[in-house]
Amino acid sequence: MEIKWLEDFVALAEVSSFSRAAESRNVTQSAFSRRIRQLEAWLGATLIIRATVPAKLTAAGHNFLPVAQETIRTFHGIRETLRPSAEPRLVRIAALHTLTLTFFPEWLGRLEEAVGPLGTSFIPDRGGFDSNIEAMVVDEADLFLTYSHPQVPLRLDDAGFEYLIIGRDRLVPVAARQVRIAGALHAGAGILDRAVASELELPCLSYGSASFFGVALGHLLARRPPFARRTVHENTISAGLKTVAMTGSGLCWLPESLVAEELADGRLVAASASEDWLLDLEIRLYRHCANQAKPVERMWRAAAQIQSGISSS
Known part of the structure; x- marks a missing residue:
C-alpha cells in the first residue's frame, strides 16, 4: 500500500469527481482511477460507487475515509518526529x-x-x-x-x-553582435526589427513547443507582426540556449536576469528596440x-x- 493511494482517495471523497480529483492530484484520470482500484484491491473492499454521477462512497468507503485521513496525518507526523535532531531538516x-x-x-x-x-x-x-x-x-x-x-x-x-x-523577470530577444545568416554576417542589434520589415529569414534558437517558455513565446509571436524564421537549435534550458546564442547562431529570447552581464558588456545585444517583443514574467x-x-x-x-x-x- 502506498500513502499516495490514501491521499488520492481522500481527494476523491472531497470532490466526488474522478476528473476533478485527478486534476487536483496532477495525474491523468486513467492513472488516478488505477491507483484507486489498487487501493480497493489492497483493502479487499469497494470504496466508490462508479455508476453514479457524482461518484459516491460505498458504506465501506464512508467507514474507511476517517481512517485514511488519520493515517495520512499520522504518517507525516511520525516522519517529522523520526528525523534525527542532530541533522536539521533541509x-x-x-x-x-x-x-x-x-x-x-x-x-x-x-x-x-x-x-x-x-x-x-x-x-x-x-x-x-x-x-x-x-x-x-x-x-x-x-x-x-x-x-x-x-x-x-x-x-x-x-x-x-x-x-x-x-519576484519578476522578463524574456528579452537577444543575439550576438554578429549573426550568421546564409554564410553572411549580420549585425545582431535590431536584427528582429529588420526581419519584420524585410524578407530576411532569421535563424532562431527555440525552447520547443511543450516547455513553459515555448508556450509563452508561442502566444507572444501569435500577437506580433510575422517574420520569416527557422529553428536551428532547440533546448529547454535557458543557459544552454545562451551559450549557443553567443556563438552567433541566431535570435533567442532569454530571461533578462540571465543575460544582464552579457548585455552590459556587449557579448549579446538587444535584437529589437521595441518593448512589444518583451514578455513579462x-x-x-x-x-x-x-x-x-x-x-x-x-x-x-x-x-x-x-x-x-x-x-x-
Missing part, C-alpha cells in the same frame, strides 16, 4: 534551472538576513511544471520555484496549493497546503515577510 526545493542560477542565491540571502540560516536543498530536475507539482504532492519536494505567465495555464487545485509572487513560490513541516513554515513566512516589505515600499 527544505527541499524543485526549481526551474534558470532560477537556481539567477534569482535564488540573492533571494535566499535576503531571507537569511531576515530570519537567520535556512537549510535548503534542490531536488533533481523532474522536467516540466506538472512533474514538479507532482513532486510536492508525493512529498518529494516541499516548495516549487517557477516562472509564471497569465497565458500559460497552471492546472492546480487552488484549495490544495498556495503561492507567493516573490512573475516568479512564484508554490507549496502544497498539506505540508506543515516546521522548516517549510519558517521559510514560507520569511518569504511572505520579505515580499510584503517589497510590496509596501
